[in-house]
Amino acid sequence: MYVTRRATFSASHRLYNAELSEEENFRLFDKCASPNGHGHNYVLEVTVAGEVGEETGYVLDLKELKKILAREILDKVDHKHLNHDVDFLRGVIPTAENIAMAFWNVLAPAIPRGRLHSIRLQETENNAVEYRGEQK
Amino acid sequence: MYVTRRATFSASHRLYNAELSEEENFRLFDKCASPNGHGHNYVLEVTVAGEVGEETGYVLDLKELKKILAREILDKVDHKHLNHDVDFLRGVIPTAENIAMAFWNVLAPAIPRGRLHSIRLQETENNAVEYRGEQK
Amino acid sequence: MYVTRRATFSASHRLYNAELSEEENFRLFDKCASPNGHGHNYVLEVTVAGEVGEETGYVLDLKELKKILAREILDKVDHKHLNHDVDFLRGVIPTAENIAMAFWNVLAPAIPRGRLHSIRLQETENNAVEYRGEQK
Amino acid sequence: MYVTRRATFSASHRLYNAELSEEENFRLFDKCASPNGHGHNYVLEVTVAGEVGEETGYVLDLKELKKILAREILDKVDHKHLNHDVDFLRGVIPTAENIAMAFWNVLAPAIPRGRLHSIRLQETENNAVEYRGEQK
């Protein structure tokens, strides 16, 4: 059984690889490398897989998952600049892929029942990524 | 190939385990244990997996799946109270997880071609579950 | 300038006019009169009209409107039964129209800047009402 | 007859009134004053009112309105920082209200047939403003 909690946050970012020249950054990231940054309303969907408890009928109380997401993720990224303001993203190019992997590393040990199954991060209505813990 | 039919229904429920005290119920289910119940517009997505037929280009005619969903599920739960009015939910704590498993048991034998692959049930715009028949 | 705050709540209700017979109620309200009630995820949109303040660039800080909605409306109706649990709906047939008018009467005096312009209440993805204070 | 074209853009901003102290800014704008800014996927809906032409059946070809929006607005704000990168927002606190009024001033003279009726700007899934040219 898979249970999913959806949340949104608003943040800004700039796609920029500090080891490359300005020119190479614009070739790679185009308008996403715009110097003053830009932003998104990110939609985050966190899915936990597990057995349904007999006493509760829950895999995991989604109100509890809501609190974990608020404490571990949303309080740290909402209304922030992802390149500058977030401890666990320091030194990371904040593509949706890299953000999803960073969220996985923060959330996986914080899930109290079942196991983290996937992190889906939608950046715009047309672009999304999903990470299931395959890659280290 | 996976084909999915989406449907909605409006129902009320109360999360309450009759074997526990009132106090334990409120600790477990919080406002979801509110005595007079509350309700949702549930969004149900039923996915069938199978081969595409050469004559029809269909796995399963979704108009046929629509009729099966109406007859087996929607006519029984739409505009109903899930704790009191639904035969196949009698004695079940109507969490989204338990409802999805009950729907699976009703629908799996009713699919005429292909096999039932998943039941997704969205309770609110932020909470959803998906069941793929793993747990008995 | 019009500013709109959207919020959702989950509640149950039964459409039933106590002055009519059971039979007339079913003729009028059909499955909406189902005795144990049913429920919805209501989507509420509250619009305030006013001038934009020069110091703030706001008509009204929507974070403030969010708090007003939580205190005056959502805390009283979310996860509740609208026929039984809500003071300001006592004796009212809880159609979307009547709920919207009741919300108007609660909210109009609570708006600190500008004036309440409209209350839109969506009951299902296909049914909605909007009230602009015309009818007493 | 009213015709509406919808478009989206991703931008960052910071709510900050340069004439007030840091402390007053945080009291007024709270987390929206976060120093490195944050961002949104804005949804813009531009509505033009007019008569339907007999030859075309159009008020205004929406493909033409699409091009006007791209040239006058989207190319200037998409993937940009609204406080720093946009000529027509210089010196403006970039609240949704002020952005909508600035867009009105840019677009109103650029509409070739009919007249600009409203600009709706949605900042998050819960917050939106609509401007109809009332305030100067």
Added chain:
Amino acid sequence: MYVTRRATFSASHRLYNAELSEEENFRLFDKCASPNGHGHNYVLEVTVAGEVGEETGYVLDLKELKKILAREILDKVDHKHLNHDVDFLRGVIPTAENIAMAFWNVLAPAIPRGRLHSIRLQETENNAVEYRGEQK
């Protein structure tokens, strides 16, 4: 009080003015003049304005409006070609504007309580029109 019923239908059309040359049609309508036609999932929103009845709490039972829409509109346009299959669109260039006006003429006399207030027709997720009966 305004009550709105939403419905969808799938149809094809071709934008083509028979009094103009092939060349002028492509200049005016571009890819919308593609000879074999193309299609849309139209979203129709019909709004009726009126007083709330004391006995029912309804302006108009939306289940009744649903039946009127099915009988007067949807049965005639769903899964049809709007240039060839619909009596009340014969000789009309089927732009969203013209379809909305034709729907108005069919529906206005069929509304049993209150009065037709607006017809909104969404052709794609970015294009919509709204008609309020102003133009004859």
Added chain:
Amino acid sequence: MYVTRRATFSASHRLYNAELSEEENFRLFDKCASPNGHGHNYVLEVTVAGEVGEETGYVLDLKELKKILAREILDKVDHKHLNHDVDFLRGVIPTAENIAMAFWNVLAPAIPRGRLHSIRLQETENNAVEYRGEQK
């Protein structure tokens, strides 16, 4: 890691098997066999699976996938009749299942990094298919 690009297109089609009688076609496809065709706003979601590149933080730049989709698919199907106007659908009954398989065959060799994982095609808000390359 899975990355998904969403796109929409508007097309018409008719479900019709030329090897069957008119009568059998209507029995199989019902109103979908309507002689002049009908249409949809299709929503296409293309998912590519792969490793995240260290230099870019991307599996595949979604702006590049956007261009591939435009060139290989959207330019050929948008505002077209799927039975008549599309080379790679010639002789195919254009059900959502068959369209998704045809898109797979076009796209799989065109993905420059990672591998095509799934094609999801939504025909209406209630009907969708997903293909993952299983069937030849």
